[in-house]
Amino acid sequence: MRIRAGRAGRAARARGIGRPWMDSRDLWTEALAGVLARPMRSALTTLGTVLGITTLVITIGVSATAGNQIVGRFDALTATSVTVVVPASADAVPIVDWSGVDAVRRLAGVDSVAAIADSTDTASVQVRANDVVAPGDVSGQTMAVVAGSPALPAAVRGRMTAGRFFDDGNIARHDRVAVLGDQAARLLGITSVQDSPAVFLKGQAYTVIGILGEAEREQQLSTAVILPPTTAEEQVGLGVVTRVLINTALGAAQQVAHQAPIALAPGSEDALAVTAPPDPAKARKGVQGDVNGLFLVLGLVSLVVGAIGIANVTLVTVMERIGEIGLRRALGASRRQIAGQFLVESTTIGLLGGVIGAALGMVVVVAVSAVRDWTPVLDVRLALGAPVAGAVVGLLAGLYPSLRASRMEPVDALRA
Template identity: 35%
Template sequence: MNRALTGLRPARLRPLDLLRVGLIGPRTRKLRAALSALGIALGIAAVVAVTGISASNQQHLLDRLDRLGSNLITVGPGTDARQQPVPLPKEAPTMLGNIAPVQHVTTTGGTKAAVYRNDLVPPGQTNSLTVLSARLDLLDALRGRLRAGRWLDQAAERLPVTVLGDAAAKRLGVTSAGERVWMTGKGVAGQWYEVLGILRPNELVPEIDAAALVGGPQADAHLGGDGTPATVYLRVHPDRVAAVQAVAGATANPAQPSTVAVSRPSDLLKARAETQDTLTGLVLALAGVALLVGGVGIANTMVVGVMERRGEVGLRRALGAREGQIAAQFLIEAVLLGLLGGLAGVAIGAGAVYGYAAAQGWPAVVPVVWASAGPVMAVAVGTIAGLYPALRAARMSPTTALRAA
């Protein structure tokens, strides 16, 4: 008998058998397993969705920047030491055009008029809109596009017609070409202007979006324009933007170069994209909290599961299962819950990114790093959360477990 006993070897489970044993809990307690995995899924979905939406937005900005061009420089009036505005000289566009790397120069000019939906609107309610004169080549220089109607031409620039920026059209309630708006101002006789066209939004030049544009001859003759440039737009050789930016002020106004405002609008778009990193970091921190809560949920489920399954643990121990096998069973169960939650979270997060990007008209970008790291993070959280319950189950005495069952 002793020889027979000494010939016995400890029971061993193959990896596939161990996996089957680990699936007992999720298969028999489906609702509890699903709720536990849901916490992990929400955390991973938040990580994927936040990073994906941020990446999609940045890609949209970069695509717009590539189309609009990063070689645009704007030159406008600045202020003197007393903070009084100093207008640009009328010769500024010509002088700036003489800079060798400058490829295209165009301007807008100020007027004394304001634009209203009709002649019944009180003069003070301007809706923060301006009326600017525009050269015929302005649209090409800014690489703008029309949403409706057409742009000014040689005949239209002398007529009472206007092209509205996107924001101006929305504030005035104008939806299509052919409608009329009212223009008047101090020393300017009121007159109806037909809407010739409506522009699409242009991130590089928001001042155009909130303006009503008329031809230069019409503005000078009827709207109080005097030919002084309000803003000069320069298209520059892409490799010489910084050099032109450095000399533009002195070239535009040699007598007072410090009173000239020179900017590169594309820098603002890049800064806008970079500032999103701060918000992304904050939301990722919240997603980390969601992962922590999901881990606690898994740990809680596993602890309760160990208490409910004491009879099973005691029976398996009595039949020869070792402590390591019992611990592996519960640890595999926790890891599977984390893995299922991670995969579901990636799917939910990617779906949110594609849905939001489609609604906004952006290119959908799901960061591969986060999509790949999501399940790995979930498995790690599940492993940590299931470690204590697994060890607790493994240390149960067979007699105590069977007695408590």
């Protein structure tokens, strides 16, 4: 019977029946009919690809949008901060004096600038909220004592939670006043400055005129006592500037970092160490690359799950249509045509899943951005490439079932 079927096939092909049996239009028609013959099964199979493509689009779109927000916050905070570290001078004349910050303030792109003086000698000083020593009571708290210029709250991006910061008048008069960090004030039990509370350090009383809180830079100031430069030099020996804090406009940090040492110490600028933020463009690329790489793996895993679903259902379909395959082979259909029909069916399912998944993914990205008040970042290449990716997944998933269908012998298939 196998010989008769083979002769029948050769005779049919000799009469012109073999190759013209299915042209490209017939191939797509048969594939679409196979997909629509079992609409519920095809819908569930397509759902796997839809979920995979949707997850892929959502993860890439949301990660790109989140990366853009992360970099935006980096630009607003870190990318505008410049710090100049002043080393100790071997000479009696300091490298940078307190008036040097005025020269930096005049530079283009500088929003605020302040100088700080600290030392290891004043890093741990006993500070008390009153001058009465009671037996059994804690005599005080160990805190750092620093000196700062009047623009320090703006330079550290902080705000006064009580009272005010000292001004040029306090500095000129050498007033013994102090500003406490919020944690220092809490440790000393000072919550208000209305009654002019005092703190005592090294046997001297200082009137607390303000409390500094919520500093984004130099957070160690929250546990410090801040004195005017002139008072700090006279009372605790803090007269040399050790750091200059600069806040710049967005995009001006690199230029200011180059010009600030020259403005602070003309002729000795090489002795200063400048800490400037990295290029925001490189940071943006790095952040987005890391986030995209992480979520891309999750999307690909979902896509592989969808591909396995297509392969499984296509293989089941082949097993159910053995008789149809045998009949087509007996009528002259080639192995290539049988394989092509099932490949087109699986590719069609993948393509439909890619189109639907891309649309749903874009909608979800826009919805998430709207809820979070973000600016959605949508890549046109992703929207156009998602259907292609779905079609490729369907094509690859249908390779094994289509090869198995094409290897069936007409007699065995008809007998089954």
